[in-house]
Amino acid sequence: MKYSKIMLGAALIGATASTIFAQETLRSLAEERGRYVGAILNSEWFNNAIESQFEEIHKTQFNAVVAENEMKFDATEPNKGQFSYAKGDKMVTYAKANKMRVRGHALAWHSQVPGWVNNIRDKKQLLDVLKNHIDNVVGHWKGEVAEWDVVNEAINDDNNHGWRSNGSVWFQTIGAEFLDSAFVWAHAADPDAELCYNDYAIEWGLGQGSKAGFVVDQVKRWKQNNIPITCVGTQTHIEISHETTPQNVRALAKALAEHDVVLNITELDVGFPQGSAGSLGASDYAKQGHLYRQFMDVFLEEPNMGEFMIWGVTDAHSWLDGQQGKTQGLIYDKQYKAKPAYDSLIASLKAHPASEVKSPYKSAVTPPDSSATTDSTTTDSTATDSTVTDSSTVTPGDTSSVAPGDTSSVAPGDTSSVTPPPVTPGDSGVGIRHEAIASMELRMNLVGRTLSVAGAADAKVQVFDMRGRPVFSSVASKGSVDLSGLSNGLYVVRVRDGARSLERRVALR
Numbered sequence: 001m002k003y004s005k006i007m008l009g010a011a012l013i014g015a016t017a018s019t020i021f022a023q024e025t026l027r028s029l030a031e032e033r034g035r036y037v038g039a040i041l042n043s044e045w046f047n048n049a050i051e052s053q054f055e056e057i058h059k060t061q062f063n064a065v066v067a068e069n070e071m072k073f074d075a076t077e078p079n080k081g082q083f084s085y086a087k088g089d090k091m092v093t094y095a096k097a098n099k100m101r102v103r104g105h106a107l108a109w110h111s112q113v114p115g116w117v118n119n120i121r122d123k124k125q126l127l128d129v130l131k132n133h134i135d136n137v138v139g140h141w142k143g144e145v146a147e148w149d150v151v152n153e154a155i156n157d158d159n160n161h162g163w164r165s166n167g168s169v170w171f172q173t174i175g176a177e178f179l180d181s182a183f184v185w186a187h188a189a190d191p192d193a194e195l196c197y198n199d200y201a202i203e204w205g206l207g208q209g210s211k212a213g214f215v216v217d218q219v220k221r222w223k224q225n226n227i228p229i230t231c232v233g234t235q236t237h238i239e240i241s242h243e244t245t246p247q248n249v250r251a252l253a254k255a256l257a258e259h260d261v262v263l264n265i266t267e268l269d270v271g272f273p274q275g276s277a278g279s280l281g282a283s284d285y286a287k288q289g290h291l292y293r294q295f296m297d298v299f300l301e302e303p304n305m306g307e308f309m310i311w312g313v314t315d316a317h318s319w320l321d322g323q324q325g326k327t328q329g330l331i332y333d334k335q336y337k338a339k340p341a342y343d344s345l346i347a348s349l350k351a352h353p354a355s356e357v358k359s360p361y362k363s364a365v366t367p368p369d370s371s372a373t374t375d376s377t378t379t380d381s382t383a384t385d386s387t388v389t390d391s392s393t394v395t396p397g398d399t400s401s402v403a404p405g406d407t408s409s410v411a412p413g414d415t416s417s418v419t420p421p422p423v424t425p426g427d428s429g430v431g432i433r434h435e436a437i438a439s440m441e442l443r444m445n446l447v448g449r450t451l452s453v454a455g456a457a458d459a460k461v462q463v464f465d466m467r468g469r470p471v472f473s474s475v476a477s478k479g480s481v482d483l484s485g486l487s488n489g490l491y492v493v494r495v496r497d498g499a500r501s502l503e504r505r506v507a508l509r
């Protein structure tokens, strides 16, 4: 992501003295690393009741967005069959204009459900209502909301690791099958959307009887039963004293990687007890920054984490003061001045070179242009990640783009091109090396639906859709792979042979 000087100036609004001359923003550093860093749009933004600095900071520092309340059930279907999309549309328009990824929050949640739903006691009727809601809402934003919290906070708080019954019309009237059904219906409405289970207090560790352990067990069951879950969201509303939580998140990410599921931090804030508001000093804010930094460290080091979302931008607008008995949990203070936590996040990002950060979303960090003519892969020449990404599109029969001498291909022994694969948990990333062939240039050529690979004996071929989701993986054991199982469209093909890798965008027609 490149910024003009004017944009860069805007980027620095609210930056501290230590960052004022820096070229980087959270967003630019995250994008170089194939990651999303985001923050909510507060309800005040939707109501045009927020300071002008808010949007300047938001669009400059973040590349992902979620609505604080405006995509919830009571906001989108306040009356049966009457859908209200205006506020959500406003966010999607803003996100498109600023090339941001949109999270949708939330489809099935016991809270913020309108009265007409809460009064339903007939199972079939409520299943119909849930399906109709998901069909309409997910369908309305198909292709625009990249990821949905399909089910939010469905586990009870009484440590017997069961589904929440108290206060949940979904569980009381339908039973646990509402969760499975919601995922299946959301997938049917938008097969390309990532689908998450989202909850709080799952950053408390995987010990026996833990909520996180219950989530992992359910993820395993869902995957075994082909329920289309792709991600878990750990909300991570924590307090300054919760020092073990970053490493608990790491353990959860590793546990979910075994099931090929992404873990996203979806609602981070690190609050102080409200009573301490008047006595907070530099060491307190430094400690808060240290915790933020540890979360970012974990986030960047775990390959199956993709989004780092903060539940607010400024302490001037945060749910903590009104509802949580906590305060000042965000990275900008009430005057929109960046806090030490902001600098800590920047420091963490800079300490993790792009070449070492793996990502589930690497090839889709800048959302694809709807015209599908621009290359949406990360091609920022300023990025330290040296992934070889040819901006040309290879069409069937087009051999020109892979002709000998193509400087975009990877030269033998060029280890700078080592590219962390998009998330393929369980994939060791080590290809079979055949030294004689490995001394040749790694090349690919597409003829019809046959992709030929030269310069490698057993190269691994991975194909990703334009959202970066893996759709095909095979070894080109005889120098070619058959892509005829893929639908027409644009894809990113990655060929890897040991440490060498070559990536191109292709159009299958």
Ligand code: G3I
Pocket: 043, 068, 069, 111, 112, 235, 267, 319
């Ligand atoms: O819309 C009404 C408005 O008409 C009325 O005048 C006003 C008076 O208080 O209330 C408004 O509704 C409030 C709503 O936010 C919109 O501002 C509700 O009272 C208030 O309860 C609601 O709080 C939201 C809360 O979810 C509800 O559960 C917070 O803004 C929102 O930050 C919070 O977000 C949740 C996530 O969705 C799930 N995870 C936890 C997170 C924090 O609680």
